[in-house]
Amino acid sequence: xxxxxLTGGGDVxxxxxxxxxxxxxxxxxxxxxxxxRRGWAGILQHNPEDPESASxxxxxxSPEVVRTIDxxxxxxxxxxxxxxxxxQTESVPEFLRGAMVGDGPHDYTDHALRVLEDQxxxxxxxxxxxxxxxxxxxxxxxxxxxxAIPKTMDNDVHGTEYCIGFSTAVTRGVQxxxxxxxxxxxxxxxxxxxxxxxxxxxTSLVTAYLSGVDRALxxxxxxDIDKLSAFLVEDRAKNPSxxxxxxxxxxxxxxGGEIVETGEADAFxxxxxxxxxxxxxxxxxxxxGISMIEQRLGxxxxxxxxxSLDLMVAINYAVMAAxxxxxxxxxxxxxxxxxxYTSVPISVxxxxxxxxxxxxxxxxSEYRPKVRHVSGKPxxxx
Amino acid sequence: xxxxxxxxxxxxDCPGLNAVIRAVVSRATEHHGAEIVGILNGWEGxxxxxxxxxxxxxxxGILQRGGTILGTSRKDPYVHGExxxxxxxxxxxxxxxxxxxxxxxxxxxxxxxxxxxxxxxVGVPKTIDNDIAATDYTFGFDTAxxxxxxxxxxxxxxxESHNRIMLVEVMGRTKGWIATYAAIAGxxxxxxxxxxxxxxxxxxxxxxxxxxxxxTYSVVVVAEGVAPPPGREVKNRLDxxxxxxLGGVAYQIAPELEQRTGFETxxxxxxxLQRGGTxxxxDRVLGTRFGAAAADIALxxxxxxxxxxxxDQMVTVPLEEACRTVRGVDETLYELAATFFN
Numbered sequence: 151x152x153x154x155x156l157t158g159g160g161d162v163x164x165x166x167x168x169x170x171x172x173x174x175x176x177x178x179x180x181x182x183x184x185x186x187r188r189g190w191a192g193i194l195q196h197n198p199e200d201p202e203s204a205s206x207x208x209x210x211x212s213p214e215v216v217r218t219i220d221x222x223x224x225x226x227x228x229x230x231x232x233x234x235x236x237x238q239t240e241s242v243p244e245f246l247r248g249a250m251v252g253d254g255p256h257d258y259t260d261h262a263l264r265v266l267e268d269q270x271x272x273x274x275x276x277x278x279x280x281x282x283x284x285x286x287x288x289x290x291x292x293x294x295x296x297x298a299i300p301k302t303m304d305n306d307v308h309g310t311e312y313c314i315g316f317s318t319a320v321t322r323g324v325q326x327x328x329x330x331x332x333x334x335x336x337x338x339x340x341x342x343x344x345x346x347x348x349x350x351x352x353t354s355l356v357t358a359y360l361s362g363v364d365r366a367l368x369x370x371x372x373x374d375i376d377k378l379s380a381f382l383v384e385d386r387a388k389n390p391s392x393x394x395x396x397x398x399x400x401x402x403x404x405x406g407g408e409i410v411e412t413g414e415a416d417a418f419x420x421x422x423x424x425x426x427x428x429x430x431x432x433x434x435x436x437x438x439g440i441s442m443i444e445q446r447l448g449x450x451x452x453x454x455x456x457x458s459l460d461l462m463v464a465i466n467y468a469v470m471a472a473x474x475x476x477x478x479x480x481x482x483x484x485x486x487x488x489x490x491y492t493s494v495p496i497s498v499x500x501x502x503x504x505x506x507x508x509x510x511x512x513x514x515s516e517y518r519p520k521v522r523h524v525s526g527k528p529x530x531x532x
Numbered sequence: 533x534x535x536x537x538x539x540x541x542x543x544x545d546c547p548g549l550n551a552v553i554r555a556v557v558s559r560a561t562e563h564h565g566a567e568i569v570g571i572l573n574g575w576e577g578x579x580x581x582x583x584x585x586x587x588x589x590x591x592x593g594i595l596q597r598g599g600t601i602l603g604t605s606r607k608d609p610y611v612h613g614e615x616x617x618x619x620x621x622x623x624x625x626x627x628x629x630x631x632x633x634x635x636x637x638x639x640x641x642x643x644x645x646x647x648x649x650x651x652x653x654v655g656v657p658k659t660i661d662n663d664i665a666a667t668d669y670t671f672g673f674d675t676a677x678x679x680x681x682x683x684x685x686x687x688x689x690x691x692e693s694h695n696r697i698m699l700v701e702v703m704g705r706t707k708g709w710i711a712t713y714a715a716i717a718g719x720x721x722x723x724x725x726x727x728x729x730x731x732x733x734x735x736x737x738x739x740x741x742x743x744x745x746x747x748t749y750s751v752v753v754v755a756e757g758v759a760p761p762p763g764r765e766v767k768n769r770l771d772x773x774x775x776x777x778l779g780g781v782a783y784q785i786a787p788e789l790e791q792r793t794g795f796e797t798x799x800x801x802x803x804x805l806q807r808g809g810t811x812x813x814x815d816r817v818l819g820t821r822f823g824a825a826a827a828d829i830a831l832x833x834x835x836x837x838x839x840x841x842x843x844d845q846m847v848t849v850p851l852e853e854a855c856r857t858v859r860g861v862d863e864t865l866y867e868l869a870a871t872f873f874n
Contacts, residue, residue, distance in 0.1 A: 341804075
């Protein structure tokens with residue numbers, strides 16, 4: 151059996167251990183693993199008429215090749231946000247341009263299926279977030295065997311309680327916030343810490359909950375800047391060290407405002423978010439006269455090595471996906487449900503959106519985490 | 533002298549401050565039998581009389597803690613007050629005979645003025661930027677450098693995964709010490725520091741050459757104080773000492789590099805993360821040496837001097853000399869980093 155594997159979307163800690171574990175699980179059964187480089191872009195950009203170019207897009211993964219990859223962060227296969235069913239005209243490879251119709255975006259699924267056949271792949275394991283996996287679902291619908299592994303630092307893939315990368319992002323967030331306390335306290339300021347998290351406020355919420363910051367703004371609940379400023383002034387006054395810390399999800403919005411987006415949309419239609427922390431800090435300063443510390447954690451949350459929990463889940467998901475592949479049980483996504491490792495139909499990812507249960511975990515009027523009940527909740531509370 | 537010694541910390545937070553305070557207090561009280569008055573919130577406390585007595589027990593358990601138990605501020609008696617007159621009451625009421633001032637070049641210039649106005653002072657150089665003249669190292673630099681290097685290491689894995697250029701902006705107002713050391717330690721592919729003018733086309737050329745050779749990602753370390761690209765500006769504000777508060781120049785450079793190379797370019801600004809957290813072993817030792825030496829010198833009647841480390845020796849240098857110039861990165865060090873830009 152020839153098993154293809156790829157990583158798509160943003161890199162998270164745990165991808166390399168995941169790739170390594172798939173390879174090692176199937177190698178002694180005589181199966182081969184072929185790494186596809188740069189996510190779905192490796193498939194889109196491969197021209198079957200030009201076999202010489204295959205080495206640019208595909209890589210044979212033996213246990214020898216992957217022996218040391220788990221010692222570094224990132225993904226040895228590299229990644230992209232390319233989605234073959236929505237390719238912008240400027241991203242269409244040269245050899246496909248001849249048959250291009252219309253202004254785009256273009257659907258190159260027929261080409262993708264041809265490439266998978268050309269590479270004699272029997273099953274494909276995409277590791278990614280909802281965007282990457284949505285194309286896995288598409289290939290599954292087209293009849294190609296797929297087994298999906300969910301990863302995102304936002305933990306927002308529908309159908310699983312856990313995605314690879316979340317724990318490390320929170321671990322880092324908590325650590326960085328702790329490190330900012332002395333600088334913020336020394337100057338008696340208010341710190342605004344902007345965290346990654348496009349639509350789901352989970353990362354911001356859980357980081358805030360664990361680090362005990364004064365207030366936390368999440369994407370799901372628009373905020374009133376005057377009320378927020380008053381809270382922070384009060385928090386700062388009550389703190390014996392005379393400072394306050396606010397976390398803000400990059401997708402957060404002012405009441406009546408809009409998500410702050412900058413830059414061009416990527417192939418998935420995502421724009422680069424960011425900037426709301428800066429805007430909010432300026433508005434608070436304007437209202438309170440207190441000096442601010444602005445800190446965007448950004449890539450620092452999801453780059454580098456995984457913590458032990460992400461290592462655990464990455465390896466276990468890999469083992470499960472490899473076993474499913476060898477059993478021929480495809481069209482599945484490996485998942486955690488009820489705290490137990492399992493798999494679900496890959497179509498589940500498209501059946502809903504995974505969002506923070508705001509009423510259970512957040513106080514809308516106080517702008518801070520408030521966990522109503524813990525008993526009965528999954529390990530990560532949602 | 534066996535009288536009362538004042539101690540204060542001013543300016544930005546810096547890992548190792550508590551190690552210095554602990555050494556000053558322990559050395560002065562245990563070794564010399566002197567009394568120590570801690571001034572709270574930097575010069576502000578000296579102006580408004582907020583002080584607390586400190587003994588050995590007050591400084592137990594603080595060695596490894598970030599921040600400063602005394603607090604700090606950016607107030608300055610010569611900017612926000614009447615100079616010596618605005619601190620005289622605190623000095624006299626506490627019987628302070630000599631003041632140990634732990635601060636960066638702005639703070640040390642204020643200390644020099646106080647000394648000229650009649651208050652004996654001993655300075656301890658404090659800045660993560662490592663740019664104070666007359667000392668080889670300042671405490672806090674090693675911790676900031678460790679944090680920056682760690683970030684470069686991690687960011688490199690993301691840069692490679694996404695085939696991107698990643699700019700890592702580190703502190704360094706007018707000098708690129710953290711940037712240069714982090715670039716060498718982290719194996720950066722390009723380095724921009726305030727000491728040297730840079731040419732975006734040259735840098736883009738280096739990065740494009742890497743790309744052609746199959747190394748389809750790059751990490752560029754940028755000191756916050758480099759000039760923005762021509763035609764762009766970074767909005768700056770002046771702080772109480774008249775220093776520009778920098779940060780964000782990498783956001784101006786990124787689109788220029790993206791445009792010249794055609795590679796996706798992203799920015800990480802480390803900002804205050806570099807000041808936070810636990811000091812490294814090196815900074816704890818250096819801070820302890822500085823603090824003990826400052827107490828010895830102040831109690832021996834030293835005035836208008838700064839403690840410094842030169843080679844492996846603790847020395848004193850005239851405060852004027854320390855304040856006169858800022859020390860930049862030696863060009864040979866930049867060239868060493870540049871050896872690996874390929």
